Amino acid sequence: MDRSLKVALVTGGARGIGAAIAARLARESWRVVVADVDARGGVSSGGRFAICDVSDESAVNALIASVTTQEGRLDALVCNAGVNERKPIGELSLAQWLRVIGTNLTSTFLLVRAGEQLLRASRGAVVTVASTRAHMSEAHTEAYAASKGGLVALTHALSISLSPEVRVNCISPGWIFTKGDAPRPGDHAFHPAGRVGTPEDIAALTAFLVSPDGSFITGSEFIVDGGVTRKMIYPE
Numbered sequence: 001m002d003r004s005l006k007v008a009l010v011t012g013g014a015r016g017i018g019a020a021i022a023a024r025l026a027r028e029s030w031r032v033v034v035a036d037v038d039a040r041g042g043v044s045s046g047g048r049f050a051i052c053d054v055s056d057e058s059a060v061n062a063l064i065a066s067v068t069t070q071e072g073r074l075d076a077l078v079c080n081a082g083v084n085e086r087k088p089i090g091e092l093s094l095a096q097w098l099r100v101i102g103t104n105l106t107s108t109f110l111l112v113r114a115g116e117q118l119l120r121a122s123r124g125a126v127v128t129v130a131s132t133r134a135h136m137s138e139a140h141t142e143a144y145a146a147s148k149g150g151l152v153a154l155t156h157a158l159s160i161s162l163s164p165e166v167r168v169n170c171i172s173p174g175w176i177f178t179k180g181d182a183p184r185p186g187d188h189a190f191h192p193a194g195r196v197g198t199p200e201d202i203a204a205l206t207a208f209l210v211s212p213d214g215s216f217i218t219g220s221e222f223i224v225d226g227g228v229t230r231k232m233i234y235p236e
């Protein structure tokens with residue numbers, strides 16, 4: 001194993017946005033560790049795959065311990081794993097609320113706490129993946145919106161606490177097509193950029209933020225939504 005290559009840990013990298021981030025970093029010569037609850041992951045990026053529920057404290061500590069012993073360094077941490085639970089608040093159980101908060105928010109606290117020494121030693125970078133839903137809502141998305149709003153705030157708090165060794169930034173995607181029915185022509189046209197986003201759009205910015213080109217950027221949130229949150233909408 002070439003220990004001079006930089007190491008990136010990507011959570012939720014078995015598919016969707018995380019898989020694209022892992023593949024992009026692997027193409028840019030990073031050694032990639034993908035952590036996911038979905039055992040199919042890791043293949044596309046060619047990196048090591050680790051089963052890990054990022055909301056579980058002991059699982060996260062074991063994951064970072066494995067990076068310490070197997071890769072020996074950690075230069076980039078991409079906190080991407082996330083889940084949604086869309087239910088009227090009257091039907092949302094405490095267990096469902098806590099699962100969303102645990103996976104989308106508490107996981108970043110656990111991962112950064114466990115990885116702090118490795119990240120400081122490498123003068124590394126953290127990228128969190130929040131959502132435009134940190135700033136705007138549909139009905140029945142309380143747990144998801146709260147988790148992503150918390151993640152935006154956790155990102156800037158960490159950027160101060162971990163400075164100057166570690167940079168911490170957040171990407172808030174809008175609609176990124178990863179699964180389900182393909183977007184219709186009207187869906188693309190609704191976006192000021194003329195199209196729905198792709199996982200590669202998020203991967204490209206992640207790669208930039210963890211690279212030396214991003215070395216003056218920390219504590220920032222980048223909204224990558226094709227312009228939708230800047231679009232004024234009036235009633236028909």
Ligand code: NDP
Nearest residue numbers: 012014016017036037038053054080081082131173175176
């Ligand atoms: P996907 O559901 O396609 O992929 C997420 C991956 O994370 C899955 O492999 C999933 O496994 C895994 N995962 C879920 N829970 C855990 C856990 N506790 N520990 C480890 N891995 C877990 O999501 P996307 O690629 O669409 O989204 C990635 C991130 O981007 C998420 O944080 C999401 O909130 C955010 N985002 C996505 C947008 C979009 O339009 N796609 C828009 C805005 C933000 P499994 O499949 O088994 O659940």
